Amino acid sequence: MSVFKKLIASAAVATAMFAGPALAQDNVRIALVVKALGIGFFEAAAEGAKEAAAELGNVEVIYTGPTDTTAEGQIEVINALIAQKVDAIAVSANDTDALVPALQRAMQRGITVISWDSGVAPEGRQLHLNPSSNPLIGNMIIKLAADHLPEGGDVAVLSATTTSTNQNIWIDEMTKVMGDYPGINLVSTVYGDDLADKSYREATGLMQSFPDLDAIIAPTSVGIVAAAQAVVDAGKVGEVNVTGLGLPSEMAGAIATGASQSFAIWNPIDLGYSATMLAYEISQNGAEAAPGAEIPMGRMGSLTLDDNKEGAMADPFVYDASNIDQFKSIF
Amino acid sequence: MTRLIPLRETILAGAILGLLLVIASRFSGFVAPANLANVFNDTAPLIILALGQMVVILTRCIDLSVAANLALTGMVCAMINVALPELPIPVILLIAVLLGAAMGAINGLLVWKLAIPPIVVTLGTMTIFRGVIFLISNGKWVNSHEMSASFTGFPRAEIFGLPVLSWTAVLAVVTFGVMMARTGLGRSIFAVGGNPHAAVYTGINVGRTQFLVFVLSGALAGLTGYLWVARYAVAYVDIAGGFELEVVAACVIGGISIAGGVGSVGGAVLGALFLGVVKNALPVVNISPFWQLAISGSAILIAVAFNARAGRTKGRIILKSAETPS
Numbered sequence: 171m172s173v174f175k176k177l178i179a180s181a182a183v184a185t186a187m188f189a190g191p192a193l194a195q196d197n198v199r200i201a202l203v204v205k206a207l208g209i210g211f212f213e214a215a216a217e218g219a220k221e222a223a224a225e226l227g228n229v230e231v232i233y234t235g236p237t238d239t240t241a242e243g244q245i246e247v248i249n250a251l252i253a254q255k256v257d258a259i260a261v262s263a264n265d266t267d268a269l270v271p272a273l274q275r276a277m278q279r280g281i282t283v284i285s286w287d288s289g290v291a292p293e294g295r296q297l298h299l300n301p302s303s304n305p306l307i308g309n310m311i312i313k314l315a316a317d318h319l320p321e322g323g324d325v326a327v328l329s330a331t332t333t334s335t336n337q338n339i340w341i342d343e344m345t346k347v348m349g350d351y352p353g354i355n356l357v358s359t360v361y362g363d364d365l366a367d368k369s370y371r372e373a374t375g376l377m378q379s380f381p382d383l384d385a386i387i388a389p390t391s392v393g394i395v396a397a398a399q400a401v402v403d404a405g406k407v408g409e410v411n412v413t414g415l416g417l418p419s420e421m422a423g424a425i426a427t428g429a430s431q432s433f434a435i436w437n438p439i440d441l442g443y444s445a446t447m448l449a450y451e452i453s454q455n456g457a458e459a460a461p462g463a464e465i466p467m468g469r470m471g472s473l474t475l476d477d478n479k480e481g482a483m484a485d486p487f488v489y490d491a492s493n494i495d496q497f498k499s500i501f
Numbered sequence: 502m503t504r505l506i507p508l509r510e511t512i513l514a515g516a517i518l519g520l521l522l523v524i525a526s527r528f529s530g531f532v533a534p535a536n537l538a539n540v541f542n543d544t545a546p547l548i549i550l551a552l553g554q555m556v557v558i559l560t561r562c563i564d565l566s567v568a569a570n571l572a573l574t575g576m577v578c579a580m581i582n583v584a585l586p587e588l589p590i591p592v593i594l595l596i597a598v599l600l601g602a603a604m605g606a607i608n609g610l611l612v613w614k615l616a617i618p619p620i621v622v623t624l625g626t627m628t629i630f631r632g633v634i635f636l637i638s639n640g641k642w643v644n645s646h647e648m649s650a651s652f653t654g655f656p657r658a659e660i661f662g663l664p665v666l667s668w669t670a671v672l673a674v675v676t677f678g679v680m681m682a683r684t685g686l687g688r689s690i691f692a693v694g695g696n697p698h699a700a701v702y703t704g705i706n707v708g709r710t711q712f713l714v715f716v717l718s719g720a721l722a723g724l725t726g727y728l729w730v731a732r733y734a735v736a737y738v739d740i741a742g743g744f745e746l747e748v749v750a751a752c753v754i755g756g757i758s759i760a761g762g763v764g765s766v767g768g769a770v771l772g773a774l775f776l777g778v779v780k781n782a783l784p785v786v787n788i789s790p791f792w793q794l795a796i797s798g799s800a801i802l803i804a805v806a807f808n809a810r811a812g813r814t815k816g817r818i819i820l821k822s823a824e825t826p827s
Binding site for chain 1: 528530531536539543642644645646647648657729733734735739740741742743744780781783784785787790791
């Protein structure tokens, strides 16, 4: 990390330090530490955090992070926050283990520490907030397809590589709940290797092999975009619905052409909101982050912790023509 | 020497026909004319790049930077289109070709003036080009809704039933066919690869010829870069990752000798078509994806082994009197 960037980071933290005490001293100060500043996803999370702060009333959100995605940068930011004596730190970590000592120091000084989005090892935080869980994602991707097929129909999965772990887990979870969606048949699973051209070819092949295909489920951001393009080029918009997991900025075109009715991914606003709510509950309302505990998080319901003190926030958030314009500029 | 119908190409064409028959027995829709046109269209980028790679390999060089060149030019074209949506497509095409040629010229100059082995030069520039894409794009994607309709529509526009992308490949094949057979450059490319020392004695500048083939290869990669990005309507750092190896494979299958000096336009085109048919057929013939890679690889090895046998020529005695000294 360059000296210049260090200076910027310290300057940013210093500004926050001086700005902090100027406000009413009894405000609860919750720091939202992100992987790096200037990333649309995290800016949106900060929006959610501010929403939570407004709802809670006496909360001041300190949105901060390093200028590039390094663990060193985050450690400096965390050390500065400890010196500032914030009430809680909610971090999306650049490294699972590297932040643990700094965060343990924070906890020793009575600061509430939680991780969200990208987790920290269990000994370095009180709880971890996952945007979603594998069973929820597996259920969501088949639900997205089924919602537009009231009469039932044939669906196929376009995955990344045959060895990609999370894709395989999600597909596995999806097949477990296939029984809840009668009339939906999974006809094939193909692999586009997360290459645009191979995914496009595989999607074209699916439409040839199964002329009655109703939906392509692609739980990968490269695959879903390529499949949507293949559907447009094959003139099958309206016949074949492309759905799965993608980013709004990348999928806006597919929604506009109608190749995709809807798709899902986490909602960063909800994520920032929930992280702030959880940090507040632990820090101020004495909620205990123990395995099996249920901690409320405002409008998002409550978080149930597992044995690793991790919890899943919600189903992936569904994006369609009604909200794509709002989110496509965010991430 | 030159037969009317060269043997190597005939064998390869036969292999492609045989392959089509096998595929048709499992999925008859594959050999429908409309689908074959799709397969050709899908293979068009590979054909264009294989032609560029062919001239490079003929001069005993290799260009591993084509896919990275393609990706960088594609990203630049996409970013230009986002910044200036009104810019007409011919200007974008010109930018693509010139930018690609400029990157090819960097390879060519390093090989020509500094005499660095081509594989090292292009391995280096390959990584540099990919890095530059990351720098100019900050790792972000350029997405279909940001591109203008004419930008993504150009390769798809149909002329006489075939998309422009296919016609570009046809045009490139005809141009290269004429260039290799009818121009001084074409013949000096064969001469440089066949026997560089003899080429020098006939007044051919070996380094300059190698420079020119890198420029040609780069220009084609640049052109393909725009077509690729417009076709898949997305530009990001990793597009066409590993495609350079497919391009080299197409040349090798097409009988272009890695040792230089031997090869033909027809061979490169057929080699690319062979790979294109395999790639397009595997998804529809219902073969487990775990087998697909192995099958692709075996097809390459078999084709090359076949070529090596077909291309084995006996030594020729040029001095009859020396054979049986009197």
